[in-house]
Amino acid sequence: MRQSVRLKSFELVARDIADVDVHLLHALTASVGWPHRPKDWDFLIRAGKGLAAIDGIGRVFGTAMWFPHGEDFATVGLVVTSPRTQAQGGGRWLMDHVLEHCRGRDLALNSTRAAHGLYLSLGFVDEA
Ligand SMILES: CC(C)(COP(=O)(O)OP(=O)(O)OC[C@H]1O[C@@H](n2cnc3c(N)ncnc32)[C@H](O)[C@@H]1OP(=O)(O)O)[C@@H](O)C(=O)NCCC(=O)NCCS
Numbered sequence: 304m305r306q307s308v309r310l311k312s313f314e315l316v317a318r319d320i321a322d323v324d325v326h327l328l329h330a331l332t333a334s335v336g337w338p339h340r341p342k343d344w345d346f347l348i349r350a351g352k353g354l355a356a357i358d359g360i361g362r363v364f365g366t367a368m369w370f371p372h373g374e375d376f377a378t379v380g381l382v383v384t385s386p387r388t389q390a391q392g393g394g395r396w397l398m399d400h401v402l403e404h405c406r407g408r409d410l411a412l413n414s415t416r417a418a419h420g421l422y423l424s425l426g427f428v429d430e431a
Pocket residue numbers: 335381382383384385388389390391392393394395396413414415416417418420421424
């Protein structure tokens with residue numbers, strides 16, 4: 304898997320989300336109209352694992368998280384890419400990292416319309 308990805312003029316690397324300032328994560332979710340507050344991000348980072356796509360000066364262009372339940376199951380969430388770089392492959396790149404980290408686990412998620420095609424293409428199937 305590629306450890307970095309170039310989206311437009313931005314060279315992004317994957318960083319452990321626990322090492323990222325929650326205010327930058329908050330700015331990302333706010334940019335797509337999600338209601339998460341910094342303290343919600345604090346809680347999510349304590350509850351799960353994840354990564355953020357970061358450029359050379361520390362800006363956050365995307366996130367993806369997973370929440371392990373036991374040894375063989377996890378839920379996936381907080382899959383978000385910055386509107387300025389959407390439809391460039393960043394969402395798929397983040398999900399490839401999630402699938403790699405979650406190998407051996409069954410996965411479930413709730414999808415928005417925007418992400419539905421991406422998840423179907425990765426092998427997820429509709430349940431409801
Ligand atoms: C959903 C989201 C994460 C996708 O991120 P992205 O960076 O645009 O994803 P990618 O560029 O890797 O595209 C993945 C697939 O989505 C589809 N897609 C992306 N942008 C699209 C667009 N503007 N129109 C139609 N399809 C689109 C394509 O099928 C693409 O597949 P391809 O690789 O075969 O072309 C992003 O749109 C987003 O953050 N949306 C708001 C938050 C959200 O809904 N998150 C999902 C939570 S479940």
